[in-house]
Amino acid sequence: MFKFKKPSNKTLEVMCEVAKGNIEKNYEESCIAKIKELTCKEHVKITSSGNNSIFIALAAIEGDVIIPDQGGWHGFKQIGRFLNKNIITLKTDEGLINTEYMDDLNYKDNSALIFTSFAAYTAEQDVKSINKYCNDRDILTIEDASAGIGDNKNKLGRISNIVVASTGSPKIINVGEGGFISTNNKEIFNKTSIPQKLSKTSQIVCSGVDSEIDNVKKILTCH
Template sequence: MFKFKTPSQKTRDVMSEVAKGNVEKDYEKSASDKIKELTSHEEVKITSSGNNSIFIALSAVEGDIIIPDQGGWHGFKQIAKFLNKNIVTLKTDLGLINTDYLDDLKVSENSALIFTSFAGYAAEQDTKTITRYCRNNNMISIEDASAGVGDANLGRFSDIVLASTGSPKLINVGSGGFIASDNPEIFKKTSLPQKLSKTSQIVCSGIDSELDNVKRNLEVTLNATDYLKKYIQNTLHADKRGVNVIIPHEDAKSIAWDLKKRLTTDKSGFITTCPNYNRVKEKAIAIEIKNLDYSYLEKKCLDKIIEELKTSNLQ
Protein backbone atom coordinates (compact mmCIF):
# COMPACT_ATOMS: atom_id res chain seq x y z
CA MET A 1 0.00 0.00 0.00
CA PHE A 2 1.21 3.49 -0.91
CA LYS A 3 0.83 6.58 1.27
CA PHE A 4 -1.21 9.54 0.04
CA LYS A 5 0.49 12.92 0.37
CA THR A 6 -0.17 14.83 3.60
CA PRO A 7 1.33 18.01 5.10
CA SER A 8 4.70 17.38 6.70
CA GLN A 9 4.87 16.70 10.44
CA LYS A 10 6.57 20.08 10.91
CA THR A 11 3.69 21.79 9.14
CA ARG A 12 1.08 19.97 11.20
CA ASP A 13 2.90 20.88 14.41
CA VAL A 14 3.15 24.57 13.50
CA MET A 15 -0.52 24.77 12.51
CA SER A 16 -1.50 23.06 15.75
CA GLU A 17 0.45 25.55 17.86
CA VAL A 18 -1.07 28.51 16.01
CA ALA A 19 -4.55 27.03 16.49
CA LYS A 20 -3.87 26.85 20.24
CA GLY A 21 -2.88 30.51 20.24
CA ASN A 22 0.68 29.80 21.30
CA VAL A 23 2.41 31.65 18.44
CA GLU A 24 2.30 35.39 17.76
CA LYS A 25 4.36 35.43 14.54
CA ASP A 26 2.74 37.09 11.51
CA TYR A 27 2.69 34.03 9.27
CA GLU A 28 0.77 35.77 6.50
CA LYS A 29 3.63 38.24 6.04
CA SER A 30 6.26 35.53 6.33
CA ALA A 31 4.56 33.32 3.73
CA SER A 32 3.98 36.30 1.43
CA ASP A 33 7.66 37.26 1.58
CA LYS A 34 8.69 33.72 0.63
CA ILE A 35 6.23 33.69 -2.30
CA LYS A 36 7.59 37.04 -3.48
CA GLU A 37 11.06 35.50 -3.61
CA LEU A 38 9.88 32.35 -5.42
CA THR A 39 7.75 34.16 -8.01
CA SER A 40 9.78 37.38 -8.39
CA HIS A 41 6.55 39.37 -7.93
CA GLU A 42 6.23 42.28 -5.54
CA GLU A 43 2.52 42.02 -4.62
CA VAL A 44 1.20 38.85 -2.94
CA LYS A 45 -2.12 37.98 -1.33
CA ILE A 46 -2.80 34.75 0.55
CA THR A 47 -6.30 33.45 -0.22
CA SER A 48 -8.71 30.84 1.10
CA SER A 49 -8.38 28.58 -1.97
CA GLY A 50 -6.92 28.23 -5.44
CA ASN A 51 -10.34 28.87 -6.97
CA ASN A 52 -10.61 32.12 -5.03
CA SER A 53 -7.20 33.11 -6.41
CA ILE A 54 -8.55 32.44 -9.91
CA PHE A 55 -11.69 34.44 -9.08
CA ILE A 56 -9.57 37.45 -8.08
CA ALA A 57 -7.38 37.20 -11.18
CA LEU A 58 -10.26 36.88 -13.65
CA SER A 59 -12.19 39.67 -11.90
CA ALA A 60 -9.38 42.03 -12.86
CA VAL A 61 -9.56 41.18 -16.58
CA GLU A 62 -11.47 43.66 -18.78
CA GLY A 63 -11.38 41.67 -22.02
CA ASP A 64 -11.93 38.04 -23.01
CA ILE A 65 -10.71 35.02 -21.05
CA ILE A 66 -8.70 32.59 -23.19
CA ILE A 67 -8.58 29.04 -21.82
CA PRO A 68 -6.83 25.94 -23.23
CA ASP A 69 -9.06 23.28 -24.82
CA GLN A 70 -7.60 20.65 -22.43
CA GLY A 71 -4.89 20.21 -19.85
CA GLY A 72 -6.08 23.15 -17.72
CA TRP A 73 -8.36 23.35 -14.70
CA HIS A 74 -12.16 23.17 -14.99
CA GLY A 75 -12.41 26.10 -12.57
CA PHE A 76 -11.07 28.42 -15.30
CA LYS A 77 -14.26 28.07 -17.33
CA GLN A 78 -16.65 27.84 -14.38
CA ILE A 79 -15.36 31.03 -12.77
CA ALA A 80 -15.16 32.94 -16.06
CA LYS A 81 -18.81 31.99 -16.72
CA PHE A 82 -19.84 33.10 -13.24
CA LEU A 83 -18.15 36.47 -13.84
CA ASN A 84 -19.99 36.75 -17.17
CA LYS A 85 -16.71 36.96 -19.09
CA ASN A 86 -16.52 36.07 -22.76
CA ILE A 87 -14.62 32.78 -23.04
CA VAL A 88 -12.40 31.97 -26.00
CA THR A 89 -11.11 28.38 -26.27
CA LEU A 90 -7.56 27.91 -27.48
CA LYS A 91 -6.59 24.82 -29.45
CA THR A 92 -3.57 23.08 -27.89
CA ASP A 93 -1.25 20.19 -28.59
CA LEU A 94 -2.72 17.84 -25.98
CA GLY A 95 -2.67 20.68 -23.46
CA LEU A 96 0.60 22.27 -24.52
CA ILE A 97 0.17 25.86 -25.69
CA ASN A 98 1.50 26.70 -29.13
CA THR A 99 1.57 30.47 -29.63
CA ASP A 100 0.94 29.98 -33.37
CA TYR A 101 -2.62 28.98 -32.45
CA LEU A 102 -3.04 32.26 -30.57
CA ASP A 103 -2.55 34.08 -33.89
CA ASP A 104 -5.76 32.47 -35.13
CA LEU A 105 -7.90 33.89 -32.33
CA LYS A 106 -10.01 37.02 -32.46
CA VAL A 107 -10.09 38.58 -29.02
CA SER A 108 -10.82 41.99 -27.56
CA GLU A 109 -8.22 44.32 -26.09
CA ASN A 110 -6.92 43.60 -22.59
CA SER A 111 -7.82 39.91 -22.82
CA ALA A 112 -6.10 37.30 -20.68
CA LEU A 113 -4.72 33.83 -21.25
CA ILE A 114 -4.97 31.53 -18.23
CA PHE A 115 -3.02 28.25 -18.20
CA THR A 116 -1.32 25.76 -15.88
CA SER A 117 2.46 25.44 -15.45
CA PHE A 118 2.18 21.79 -16.47
CA ALA A 119 -0.31 20.83 -19.19
CA GLY A 120 -2.54 18.22 -17.55
CA TYR A 121 0.18 18.02 -14.88
CA ALA A 122 2.14 15.95 -17.42
CA ALA A 123 4.17 18.42 -19.48
CA GLU A 124 5.96 21.67 -18.69
CA GLN A 125 4.65 24.67 -20.62
CA ASP A 126 7.09 26.96 -22.43
CA THR A 127 6.21 29.84 -20.13
CA LYS A 128 8.89 32.16 -21.46
CA THR A 129 7.54 31.96 -25.01
CA ILE A 130 3.91 32.14 -23.89
CA THR A 131 4.39 35.17 -21.67
CA ARG A 132 6.53 36.95 -24.27
CA TYR A 133 3.75 36.48 -26.84
CA CYS A 134 1.15 37.81 -24.42
CA ARG A 135 3.26 40.84 -23.58
CA ASN A 136 3.79 41.65 -27.26
CA ASN A 137 0.08 41.30 -28.04
CA ASN A 138 -1.44 43.23 -25.15
CA MET A 139 -2.66 40.10 -23.36
CA ILE A 140 -2.43 39.37 -19.67
CA SER A 141 -0.78 36.05 -18.83
CA ILE A 142 -2.20 34.21 -15.81
CA GLU A 143 -0.32 31.11 -14.69
CA ASP A 144 -1.75 28.53 -12.32
CA ALA A 145 1.51 27.38 -10.72
CA SER A 146 -0.04 24.97 -8.20
CA ALA A 147 2.30 22.24 -9.43
CA GLY A 148 5.21 24.42 -10.56
CA VAL A 149 5.97 27.01 -7.91
CA GLY A 150 9.56 26.74 -6.74
CA ASP A 151 10.96 25.96 -10.18
CA ALA A 152 13.25 28.47 -11.92
CA ASN A 153 11.34 28.13 -15.22
CA LEU A 154 7.79 28.23 -13.84
CA GLY A 155 5.68 30.76 -11.98
CA ARG A 156 8.11 33.63 -12.54
CA PHE A 157 7.39 35.16 -15.95
CA SER A 158 3.60 35.52 -16.06
CA ASP A 159 1.83 38.79 -15.26
CA ILE A 160 -0.22 37.00 -12.61
CA VAL A 161 0.88 33.84 -10.81
CA LEU A 162 -1.56 31.96 -8.61
CA ALA A 163 -1.79 28.62 -6.89
CA SER A 164 -3.82 26.33 -4.70
CA THR A 165 -2.27 25.10 -1.47
CA GLY A 166 -4.96 22.48 -0.88
CA SER A 167 -4.41 18.72 -0.84
CA PRO A 168 -2.51 17.17 -2.56
CA LYS A 169 -0.83 20.19 -4.12
CA LEU A 170 2.89 20.94 -4.04
CA ILE A 171 2.36 23.36 -1.15
CA ASN A 172 0.18 20.92 0.75
CA VAL A 173 -1.82 22.49 3.58
CA GLY A 174 -5.34 21.20 2.94
CA SER A 175 -6.77 24.60 2.02
CA GLY A 176 -5.66 28.06 0.96
CA GLY A 177 -3.91 29.56 -2.03
CA PHE A 178 -2.19 32.72 -3.21
CA ILE A 179 -2.05 35.25 -6.03
CA ALA A 180 1.01 37.29 -6.98
CA SER A 181 1.71 40.07 -9.49
CA ASP A 182 3.90 43.09 -10.12
CA ASN A 183 0.85 45.07 -11.22
CA PRO A 184 -0.76 46.85 -8.22
CA GLU A 185 -3.84 47.64 -10.35
CA ILE A 186 -4.77 43.95 -10.20
CA PHE A 187 -5.27 44.28 -6.46
CA LYS A 188 -6.83 47.75 -6.55
CA LYS A 189 -9.57 46.47 -8.88
CA THR A 190 -10.36 43.43 -6.78
CA SER A 191 -10.57 44.61 -3.17
CA LEU A 192 -13.98 42.99 -2.54
CA PRO A 193 -13.14 39.44 -3.73
CA GLN A 194 -9.88 39.71 -1.79
CA LYS A 195 -11.80 40.44 1.41
CA LEU A 196 -14.17 37.54 0.73
CA SER A 197 -11.26 35.13 0.22
CA LYS A 198 -9.15 36.08 3.23
CA THR A 199 -7.85 33.12 5.20
CA SER A 200 -6.57 32.46 8.73
CA GLN A 201 -3.17 32.62 10.38
CA ILE A 202 -3.45 28.84 10.84
CA VAL A 203 -3.52 28.24 7.10
CA CYS A 204 -0.84 30.91 6.57
CA SER A 205 1.44 29.14 9.05
CA GLY A 206 1.03 25.89 7.12
CA ILE A 207 1.82 27.59 3.80
CA ASP A 208 4.85 29.27 5.39
CA SER A 209 6.14 25.92 6.62
CA GLU A 210 5.54 24.03 3.37
CA LEU A 211 7.30 26.74 1.36
CA ASP A 212 10.58 25.88 3.08
CA ASN A 213 10.75 22.56 1.21
CA VAL A 214 8.82 23.36 -1.97
CA LYS A 215 11.88 23.39 -4.26
CA ARG A 216 13.11 20.04 -3.00
CA ASN A 217 9.64 18.48 -3.10
CA LEU A 218 9.12 19.60 -6.69
CA GLU A 219 12.52 18.20 -7.70
CA VAL A 220 11.77 14.84 -6.07
CA THR A 221 8.41 14.65 -7.87
CA LEU A 222 9.87 15.61 -11.24
CA ASN A 223 12.65 13.05 -10.85
CA ALA A 224 10.12 10.33 -10.00
CA THR A 225 7.99 10.99 -13.09
CA ASP A 226 11.11 11.17 -15.24
CA TYR A 227 12.15 7.75 -13.92
CA LEU A 228 8.76 6.25 -14.77
CA LYS A 229 8.82 7.71 -18.27
CA LYS A 230 12.11 5.94 -18.94
CA TYR A 231 10.53 2.55 -18.35
CA ILE A 232 6.95 3.08 -19.53
CA GLN A 233 6.31 3.08 -23.25
CA ASN A 234 3.95 5.39 -25.14
CA THR A 235 3.54 8.05 -22.46
CA LEU A 236 2.23 11.41 -23.60
CA HIS A 237 4.83 14.20 -23.71
CA ALA A 238 7.56 11.69 -22.89
CA ASP A 239 10.31 14.28 -23.36
CA LYS A 240 8.71 16.88 -21.09
CA ARG A 241 9.00 17.37 -17.35
CA GLY A 242 5.81 16.76 -15.38
CA VAL A 243 4.33 15.62 -12.08
CA ASN A 244 2.21 12.79 -13.44
CA VAL A 245 2.41 10.24 -16.26
CA ILE A 246 -0.36 9.87 -18.84
CA ILE A 247 -0.58 6.67 -20.91
CA PRO A 248 -3.04 6.57 -23.83
CA HIS A 249 -5.03 3.34 -24.17
CA GLU A 250 -8.33 2.39 -25.80
CA ASP A 251 -9.26 0.24 -22.80
CA ALA A 252 -8.26 2.85 -20.24
CA LYS A 253 -11.31 2.52 -18.00
CA SER A 254 -11.05 -1.21 -17.31
CA ILE A 255 -7.25 -1.14 -16.97
CA ALA A 256 -7.44 1.75 -14.49
CA TRP A 257 -10.09 -0.12 -12.50
CA ASP A 258 -7.76 -3.10 -12.21
CA LEU A 259 -4.74 -0.95 -11.32
CA LYS A 260 -6.64 0.78 -8.53
CA LYS A 261 -7.15 -2.60 -6.85
CA ARG A 262 -3.44 -3.37 -6.93
CA LEU A 263 -1.94 0.10 -6.43
CA THR A 264 -3.80 1.18 -3.32
CA THR A 265 -3.18 4.02 -0.87
CA ASP A 266 -4.21 4.73 2.70
CA LYS A 267 -6.58 7.47 1.49
CA SER A 268 -7.52 8.65 -2.00
CA GLY A 269 -6.02 6.91 -5.01
CA PHE A 270 -3.45 8.02 -7.55
CA ILE A 271 -4.84 6.39 -10.70
CA THR A 272 -7.27 8.48 -12.77
CA THR A 273 -8.81 8.09 -16.22
CA CYS A 274 -9.26 10.27 -19.27
CA PRO A 275 -10.97 11.83 -21.23
CA ASN A 276 -10.76 14.54 -18.61
CA TYR A 277 -10.48 18.29 -19.30
CA ASN A 278 -7.98 18.63 -16.46
CA ARG A 279 -5.71 16.08 -18.16
CA VAL A 280 -6.34 15.23 -21.85
CA LYS A 281 -9.46 14.67 -23.92
CA GLU A 282 -8.57 11.20 -25.11
CA LYS A 283 -8.73 7.74 -23.57
CA ALA A 284 -5.80 7.35 -21.20
CA ILE A 285 -4.67 6.35 -17.72
CA ALA A 286 -2.99 8.97 -15.54
CA ILE A 287 -0.55 7.91 -12.83
CA GLU A 288 -0.77 10.84 -10.41
CA ILE A 289 2.70 10.77 -8.89
CA LYS A 290 2.04 14.21 -7.39
CA ASN A 291 -0.54 12.59 -5.05
CA LEU A 292 1.98 10.33 -3.31
CA ASP A 293 3.89 11.01 -0.12
CA TYR A 294 7.50 11.92 -0.93
CA SER A 295 8.79 8.91 1.03
CA TYR A 296 7.05 6.72 -1.59
CA LEU A 297 8.84 8.31 -4.54
CA GLU A 298 11.93 6.18 -4.01
CA LYS A 299 13.14 3.66 -6.59
CA LYS A 300 11.65 0.55 -4.94
CA CYS A 301 8.17 2.09 -4.89
CA LEU A 302 8.44 3.37 -8.45
CA ASP A 303 9.62 -0.07 -9.57
CA LYS A 304 6.48 -1.52 -8.00
CA ILE A 305 4.35 0.81 -10.13
CA ILE A 306 6.29 -0.18 -13.26
CA GLU A 307 5.85 -3.87 -12.40
CA GLU A 308 2.08 -3.47 -12.07
CA LEU A 309 1.92 -1.55 -15.34
CA LYS A 310 3.73 -4.43 -17.02
CA THR A 311 1.11 -6.83 -15.67
CA SER A 312 -1.57 -4.61 -17.19
CA ASN A 313 0.22 -4.60 -20.56
CA LEU A 314 0.86 -0.86 -20.32
CA GLN A 315 4.63 -1.18 -20.48
Protein backbone atom coordinates (compact mmCIF):
# COMPACT_ATOMS: atom_id res chain seq x y z
CA MET A 1 0.00 0.00 0.00
CA PHE A 2 2.85 2.42 0.81
CA LYS A 3 5.49 0.98 -1.52
CA PHE A 4 6.38 4.34 -3.01
CA LYS A 5 6.48 6.27 0.28
CA LYS A 6 9.88 7.82 0.94
CA PRO A 7 11.22 10.43 3.40
CA SER A 8 11.12 13.97 2.06
CA ASN A 9 14.30 15.63 0.86
CA LYS A 10 14.05 18.06 3.78
CA THR A 11 13.94 15.14 6.23
CA LEU A 12 16.97 13.50 4.64
CA GLU A 13 18.87 16.78 4.78
CA VAL A 14 18.06 17.31 8.47
CA MET A 15 19.09 13.76 9.36
CA CYS A 16 22.33 14.20 7.44
CA GLU A 17 23.18 17.44 9.24
CA VAL A 18 22.46 15.87 12.64
CA ALA A 19 24.67 12.90 11.73
CA LYS A 20 27.49 15.33 10.90
CA GLY A 21 27.08 17.03 14.27
CA ASN A 22 26.05 20.33 12.70
CA ILE A 23 22.76 20.63 14.63
CA GLU A 24 22.59 20.57 18.42
CA LYS A 25 18.80 20.79 18.81
CA ASN A 26 17.22 18.16 21.10
CA TYR A 27 15.11 16.44 18.48
CA GLU A 28 13.92 13.74 20.86
CA GLU A 29 12.12 16.34 22.98
CA SER A 30 10.74 18.03 19.89
CA CYS A 31 9.33 14.91 18.24
CA ILE A 32 7.90 13.65 21.56
CA ALA A 33 5.95 16.91 21.83
CA LYS A 34 4.62 16.44 18.29
CA ILE A 35 3.65 12.80 18.92
CA LYS A 36 1.79 13.82 22.08
CA GLU A 37 -0.30 16.18 19.99
CA LEU A 38 -0.69 13.71 17.12
CA THR A 39 -1.89 10.86 19.37
CA CYS A 40 -3.63 12.89 22.10
CA LYS A 41 -1.46 11.19 24.73
CA GLU A 42 0.46 12.53 27.71
CA HIS A 43 3.30 10.00 27.75
CA VAL A 44 5.50 9.08 24.78
CA LYS A 45 8.64 7.02 24.26
CA ILE A 46 10.66 6.92 21.05
CA THR A 47 11.86 3.38 20.34
CA SER A 48 14.28 1.62 18.02
CA SER A 49 11.49 -0.09 16.04
CA GLY A 50 7.79 -0.76 15.80
CA ASN A 51 8.36 -4.27 17.16
CA ASN A 52 10.09 -2.84 20.22
CA SER A 53 7.11 -0.56 20.75
CA ILE A 54 4.83 -3.61 20.65
CA PHE A 55 7.17 -5.44 23.02
CA ILE A 56 6.91 -2.63 25.58
CA ALA A 57 3.12 -2.50 25.26
CA LEU A 58 2.61 -6.26 25.65
CA ALA A 59 5.16 -6.49 28.47
CA ALA A 60 2.88 -4.24 30.52
CA ILE A 61 -0.19 -6.47 30.10
CA GLU A 62 -0.96 -8.65 33.12
CA GLY A 63 -3.93 -10.54 31.66
CA ASP A 64 -4.55 -12.19 28.30
CA VAL A 65 -3.57 -10.77 24.92
CA ILE A 66 -6.40 -10.85 22.37
CA ILE A 67 -5.20 -10.96 18.76
CA PRO A 68 -7.33 -10.86 15.57
CA ASP A 69 -7.19 -14.06 13.51
CA GLN A 70 -6.49 -12.11 10.30
CA GLY A 71 -5.19 -8.75 9.17
CA GLY A 72 -2.76 -8.09 12.03
CA TRP A 73 1.01 -8.02 12.26
CA HIS A 74 2.63 -11.45 12.77
CA GLY A 75 4.84 -9.87 15.43
CA PHE A 76 1.83 -9.56 17.76
CA LYS A 77 1.72 -13.31 18.29
CA GLN A 78 5.48 -13.84 18.21
CA ILE A 79 6.16 -11.17 20.81
CA GLY A 80 3.24 -12.29 22.95
CA ARG A 81 4.55 -15.85 23.00
CA PHE A 82 8.08 -14.66 23.78
CA LEU A 83 6.70 -12.77 26.78
CA ASN A 84 4.80 -15.92 27.83
CA LYS A 85 1.43 -14.21 27.51
CA ASN A 86 -1.74 -16.23 27.15
CA ILE A 87 -2.98 -15.49 23.64
CA ILE A 88 -6.65 -15.52 22.71
CA THR A 89 -7.48 -15.52 19.00
CA LEU A 90 -10.40 -13.32 17.99
CA LYS A 91 -12.50 -14.31 14.98
CA THR A 92 -12.82 -11.46 12.47
CA ASP A 93 -14.65 -10.66 9.26
CA GLU A 94 -11.65 -11.05 6.95
CA GLY A 95 -9.51 -9.05 9.33
CA LEU A 96 -12.11 -6.50 10.36
CA ILE A 97 -13.01 -6.63 14.04
CA ASN A 98 -16.67 -7.31 14.82
CA THR A 99 -17.13 -6.67 18.53
CA GLU A 100 -20.05 -9.11 18.66
CA TYR A 101 -17.51 -11.92 18.33
CA MET A 102 -15.83 -10.70 21.51
CA ASP A 103 -18.92 -11.53 23.56
CA ASP A 104 -18.00 -15.22 23.49
CA LEU A 105 -14.41 -14.75 24.67
CA ASN A 106 -13.27 -15.85 28.12
CA TYR A 107 -10.48 -13.56 29.24
CA LYS A 108 -8.86 -12.60 32.53
CA ASP A 109 -8.94 -9.21 34.19
CA ASN A 110 -6.39 -6.68 32.87
CA SER A 111 -6.44 -8.18 29.38
CA ALA A 112 -5.77 -6.28 26.16
CA LEU A 113 -6.81 -6.31 22.52
CA ILE A 114 -4.05 -5.49 20.06
CA PHE A 115 -4.97 -4.60 16.48
CA THR A 116 -3.91 -2.51 13.49
CA SER A 117 -5.68 0.66 12.31
CA PHE A 118 -6.02 -1.03 8.92
CA ALA A 119 -6.56 -4.76 8.63
CA ALA A 120 -3.77 -6.05 6.39
CA TYR A 121 -2.94 -2.40 5.65
CA THR A 122 -6.00 -2.10 3.40
CA ALA A 123 -9.31 -2.15 5.33
CA GLU A 124 -9.93 0.50 7.97
CA GLN A 125 -11.02 -0.73 11.39
CA ASP A 126 -13.93 0.92 13.21
CA VAL A 127 -11.63 2.23 15.92
CA LYS A 128 -14.40 4.16 17.67
CA SER A 129 -16.69 1.15 18.19
CA ILE A 130 -13.76 -1.10 19.13
CA ASN A 131 -12.63 1.28 21.84
CA LYS A 132 -16.14 1.86 23.16
CA TYR A 133 -16.74 -1.87 23.47
CA CYS A 134 -13.40 -2.53 25.14
CA ASN A 135 -13.51 0.46 27.47
CA ASP A 136 -16.96 -0.60 28.71
CA ARG A 137 -15.49 -4.00 29.61
CA ASP A 138 -12.11 -2.91 31.00
CA ILE A 139 -10.19 -4.39 28.07
CA LEU A 140 -7.12 -2.32 27.23
CA THR A 141 -6.79 -1.38 23.56
CA ILE A 142 -3.40 -1.36 21.83
CA GLU A 143 -3.53 0.10 18.33
CA ASP A 144 -0.73 -0.29 15.83
CA ALA A 145 -1.27 2.95 13.94
CA SER A 146 1.72 2.67 11.60
CA ALA A 147 -0.57 2.87 8.57
CA GLY A 148 -3.17 5.25 9.99
CA ILE A 149 -1.40 7.74 12.21
CA GLY A 150 -2.55 11.29 11.57
CA ASP A 151 -6.05 10.37 10.36
CA ASN A 152 -7.74 12.59 12.91
CA LYS A 153 -11.13 12.49 11.18
CA ASN A 154 -11.55 8.79 11.92
CA LYS A 155 -9.61 8.98 15.22
CA LEU A 156 -6.93 6.54 14.07
CA GLY A 157 -4.05 6.47 16.52
CA ARG A 158 -5.82 8.86 18.90
CA ILE A 159 -8.38 7.18 21.13
CA SER A 160 -6.93 3.72 21.86
CA ASN A 161 -5.39 3.28 25.31
CA ILE A 162 -1.95 2.58 23.87
CA VAL A 163 -0.80 3.66 20.42
CA VAL A 164 2.27 2.07 18.86
CA ALA A 165 3.82 2.74 15.48
CA SER A 166 6.79 1.95 13.32
CA THR A 167 8.63 4.79 11.60
CA GLY A 168 10.47 2.41 9.31
CA SER A 169 9.83 1.93 5.59
CA PRO A 170 7.23 2.22 4.12
CA LYS A 171 5.03 3.60 6.92
CA ILE A 172 3.17 6.92 7.09
CA ILE A 173 6.03 8.40 9.12
CA ASN A 174 9.02 6.90 7.32
CA VAL A 175 12.62 7.59 8.30
CA GLY A 176 13.93 4.09 7.62
CA GLU A 177 13.89 2.88 11.23
CA GLY A 178 12.53 3.60 14.69
CA GLY A 179 9.09 3.75 16.23
CA PHE A 180 7.17 5.06 19.22
CA ILE A 181 4.64 4.18 21.89
CA SER A 182 2.22 6.63 23.49
CA THR A 183 -0.37 6.38 26.25
CA ASN A 184 -2.19 8.35 28.93
CA ASN A 185 -1.50 5.57 31.42
CA LYS A 186 1.88 6.29 33.00
CA GLU A 187 1.87 2.85 34.66
CA ILE A 188 2.54 1.29 31.24
CA PHE A 189 5.98 2.89 31.31
CA ASN A 190 6.52 2.36 35.04
CA LYS A 191 6.14 -1.41 34.51
CA THR A 192 8.47 -1.66 31.54
CA SER A 193 11.68 0.18 32.39
CA ILE A 194 13.98 -2.64 31.24
CA PRO A 195 12.58 -3.07 27.69
CA GLN A 196 12.57 0.70 27.35
CA LYS A 197 16.28 0.84 28.14
CA LEU A 198 16.91 -1.81 25.50
CA SER A 199 14.96 0.14 22.89
CA LYS A 200 16.64 3.52 22.74
CA THR A 201 17.21 5.30 19.47
CA SER A 202 19.35 8.19 18.20
CA GLN A 203 19.00 11.91 17.67
CA ILE A 204 19.35 11.18 13.94
CA VAL A 205 16.19 9.07 13.91
CA CYS A 206 14.41 11.55 16.18
CA SER A 207 15.26 14.40 13.82
CA GLY A 208 13.77 12.46 10.93
CA VAL A 209 10.58 11.65 12.82
CA ASP A 210 10.32 15.26 13.94
CA SER A 211 10.52 16.42 10.31
CA GLU A 212 8.25 13.75 8.77
CA ILE A 213 5.44 14.35 11.26
CA ASP A 214 4.99 17.73 9.58
CA ASN A 215 4.20 15.88 6.32
CA VAL A 216 1.58 13.48 7.71
CA LYS A 217 -1.48 15.34 6.42
CA LYS A 218 0.01 15.63 2.94
CA ILE A 219 0.93 11.93 2.90
CA LEU A 220 -2.59 10.86 3.94
CA THR A 221 -4.13 13.05 1.25
CA CYS A 222 -1.94 11.43 -1.40
CA HIS A 223 -3.08 7.96 -0.33
